[in-house]
Amino acid sequence: RKEVEQDPGPFNVPEGATVAFNCTYSNSASQSFFWYRQDCRKEPKLLMSVYSSGNEDGRFTAQLNRASQYISLLIRDSKLSDSATYLCVAPRAGGTSYGKLTFGQGTILTVHP
Amino acid sequence: DGGITQSPKYLFRKEGQNVTLSCEQNLNHDAMYWYRQDPGQGLRLIYYSQIVNDFQKGDIAEGYSVSREKKESFPLTVTSAQKNPTAFYLCASTAQGANYGYTFGSGTRLTVV
Numbered sequence: 001r002k003e004v005e006q007d008p009g010p011f012n013v014p015e016g017a018t019v020a021f022n023c024t025y026s027n028s029a030s031q032s033f034f035w036y037r038q039d040c041r042k043e044p045k046l047l048m049s050v051y052s053s054g055n056e057d058g059r060f061t062a063q064l065n066r067a068s069q070y071i072s073l074l075i076r077d078s079k080l081s082d083s084a085t086y087l088c089v090a091p092r093a094g095g096t097s098y099g100k101l102t103f104g105q106g107t108i109l110t111v112h113p
Numbered sequence: 114d115g116g117i118t119q120s121p122k123y124l125f126r127k128e129g130q131n132v133t134l135s136c137e138q139n140l141n142h143d144a145m146y147w148y149r150q151d152p153g154q155g156l157r158l159i160y161y162s163q164i165v166n167d168f169q170k171g172d173i174a175e176g177y178s179v180s181r182e183k184k185e186s187f188p189l190t191v192t193s194a195q196k197n198p199t200a201f202y203l204c205a206s207t208a209q210g211a212n213y214g215y216t217f218g219s220g221t222r223l224t225v226v
Contacts, residue, residue, distance in 0.1 A: 042219070043220050101214070
């Protein structure tokens, strides 16, 4: 099983729609998780951190389900500017993995008029 | 403003040539990382360093070398032994433990000509 697994999409949604991405992780000891946004040919940028059951920031909500080992990202009222690749990130497993994160391959979102 | 600076933004390498990618940070972060991203793929860890004068191989270290002589600097050399170096290279840094995620530089796009 991959350390972090995401549905690559692409997701094509109209403006104003609500869209959700799921991500599963394998390291049951993980405490902190992250969603990054990556625009085409740019570096990833931190969108949200998730430390407990969830986190909300405006139109974005991240939820964590430790029992099932998955994280979700919900985007409400989608904007054209939300079009990007969304990366799910979790700590790596193993005793020598301190401070190392593992990245999912990303979920592509395209919001159209 | 604190951040990570990568240079150059674009780099062209001839067959058999070694090239060095620069990464400098003024965030006072202890840990620094190099990732490689190929089109449509996730980030793969090349090398990382959690303290000055110490670094460790990541998942795809063959054909690469690094040094960490100063806390602020973590240059990556792509040697002629790396057979497929064309990719987008990302440098990242974090405070110890990565509890707040990584901060990325803007990347270097390397092309073999």
